[in-house]
């Protein structure tokens with residue numbers, strides 16, 4: 001499978017899947033969680049909804065907590081909501097989100113099998129990069145999401161997400177494709193889909209990263225129904 005074509009296949013199916021994301025989340029929240037964890041998630045979402053801890057909340061339509069499988073072994077963390085995400089209150093549903101769906105499809109991963117969120121839950125004006133103070137103010141919510149989902153693998157998309165989790169300033173071009181271990185989790189750094197839309201030439205590197213991600217998920221036997229049977 002070559003690089004860019006891998007992200008381009010079955011586009012119509014993927015777009016339909018993207019539109020069904022909210023429905024999937026509601027079903028998962030009602031069927032897959034123990035009652036106490038439903039309450040914990042509800043508290044988290046209420047806290048995000050009420051939060052005024054940084055200026056990003058001043059010009060938004062919706063908070064964007066994140067969504068997906070609340071028990072997912074794989075958690076994807078991006079930078080912050082964009083325009084479509086702000087309007088819909090869902091993470092990764094704009095053009096970058098559609099590309100993410102195609103990227104996951106290229107490694108045989110249905111989007112509703114992962115948990116997806118951002119470092120900040122409010123859209124930065126004009127999609128600017130969140131300030132360090134804003135990321136810091138929002139970090140307790142991200143930290144709580146990680147505690148609740150308990151993922152084994154993190155995919156960190158873009159420099160702000162990588163810097164937030166790894167606790168250091170990084171260069172994406174130098175760090176992408178690198179695995180880290182943090183608090184018992186494996187973390188892989190790669191390009192944010194928005195950056196790939198701006199510079200499609202980097203898709204070939206992102207495809208290498210996705211293959212590495214798929215191999216790690218296989219090695220850890222985290223999605224046996226997708227990648228098994230394991231020998």
Ligand code: SF4
Nearest residue numbers: 051054057122137138
């Ligand atoms: S970005 Fe996070 S910390 Fe800032 S107001 Fe929104 S929810 Fe609160």
